[in-house]
Amino acid sequence: MTTPQTKSGLELRDIAIRLQDRVLVDLDLVIAPGEIVTLMGPSGSGKSSLLGHICGTLPTAFEVQGTVRLNGRVLDGLAPQDRHVGILFQDDLLFPHLSVGGNLAFALPSSIKGKAARQAQIADALESAGMAGFADRDPATLSGGQRARVALMRVLLSEPGVLLLDEPFSKLDSGLRDQIRSFVFDLARQNGLPTLMVTHDPEDGQAANGRVIAL
Incomplete structure (x- = not known):
């Protein structure tokens, strides 16, 4: 039985995302606490749509089936601020x-x-x-x-329960990329965060040293 204290990770159960009868994502995946999974695919393959669905920000034009659970708690239908999902984008988005x-x-x-x-x-x-x-x-x-x-x-x-990475290293120069990748991955593991990274760069997946899934 799952209790609020149990950390079972991120569960993406039978997730299907469609847009105008086109299937963008068809995925069944469990990411354990501290595990980093890389999702690879070209632009338009549905990577960012999947992150948007997990965050609760996917536009209503998309049709979604399946269930998202974080540490046993169903996220579907919750407001974005109630999901405890952390996300890093390619732009740092610091408030100037x-x-x-x-x-x-x-x-x-x-x-x-x-x-x-x-x-x-x-x-x-x-x-x-x-x-x-x-x-x-x-x-x-x-x-x-x-x-x-x-x-x-x-x-x-x-204090997120999961970390999503949306091409967070793509704008860093090559000298910084390895350093920041290691920093992010090390802290994700130390904090026991199930981590899903979407990228088009194979080196990101190699550096994460975990499962790589192609869309």
Whole structure:
């Protein structure tokens, strides 16, 4: 029997996504806590549509069948903010009007009360990213690699139950790509997050060192 404490991972049971009678996704998949699964396919193959369905942001023009469960909890029909799904995109999407610390504070759950407690969470996150003391920095002053690290820490501070990666390394130069990939994958495993990455780059799948599924 599944209890709220049980971490069974992400279950995509008999998922079929159609658009105008065209089947984009036909998938049955379970991703265990800490496992990284790579989904590969060309543009238009339905990779991002699947992520949108898991997040609860897929447009109503798509027809979907099947069930999505996260740690035993059915996500279908829930609002996006109630799903506890974390996602990283190819753009870091940091808020330009907020400091680095402000960006991270935006993700903190409301259960963390008090300024001191929230600042401590932010400081710990920055230290784990190798960016201690960066809380007051303007995101515009950060390097691409630093921005990518802040974006990941913001996702993790929201306490997601699953991590989705939507081509998050595609805009990084080759010198940074390996470093940031390792950073993301290591933290996903350390946090026991079932992780689904969509990409068109075979090197991403090789670096993840897990199952690779072609659409």
